[in-house]
Amino acid sequence: MSPTIAVTDDVGRSFAGGHHGGMLTLLLGIVAVAALVMILVIIARVLEAAPPRQELPPAPPQLKQRSPAEEELRRRFAAGEIDEIEFIEKQAILRMDEEDER
Structure with a gap:
C-alpha cells in the first residue's frame, strides 16, 4: 500500500477565496466586537x-x-x-x- 497524503487548504481560502482570507476574518471579528462595544456605550450614556x-x-x-x-x-x-x-343657609x-x- 502506498501512503496517503492529506492535502489541507487554508481556512481563509474557503471564506474569502484568497490567501488573505484569514486576515479578513480577523478584521471582521474586530469590527464586530468594536461595534458591539460602541452600542453598549451609547446605551449606557442614554440611560x-x-x-x-x-x-x-x-x-x-x-x-x-x-x-x-x-x-x-341641590335639586331645588x-x-x-x-x-x-336659602340654599347656602x-x-x-x-x-x-x-x-x-360623626
Missing part, C-alpha cells in the same frame, strides 16, 4: 442621561358622598324653587348636622 423616574402622584381624595337631603336641596336650587341665600345646616353625627 445615564435619562431623567430619574418620578413616583406617581398620590391618588386624589375620594369625593364625599352627598346625603339624600343635600341632593334634594337648580330648579329655581329656592334662592341662593340650608346647606350649612345640613353640613353641621353631618359633623355632629
Whole structure:
C-alpha cells in the first residue's frame, strides 16, 4: 500500500477565496466586537442621561358622598324653587348636622 497524503487548504481560502482570507476574518471579528462595544456605550450614556423616574402622584381624595337631603336641596336650587341665600343657609345646616353625627 502506498501512503496517503492529506492535502489541507487554508481556512481563509474557503471564506474569502484568497490567501488573505484569514486576515479578513480577523478584521471582521474586530469590527464586530468594536461595534458591539460602541452600542453598549451609547446605551449606557442614554440611560445615564435619562431623567430619574418620578413616583406617581398620590391618588386624589375620594369625593364625599352627598346625603339624600343635600341632593334634594341641590335639586331645588337648580330648579329655581329656592334662592341662593336659602340654599347656602340650608346647606350649612345640613353640613353641621353631618359633623355632629360623626
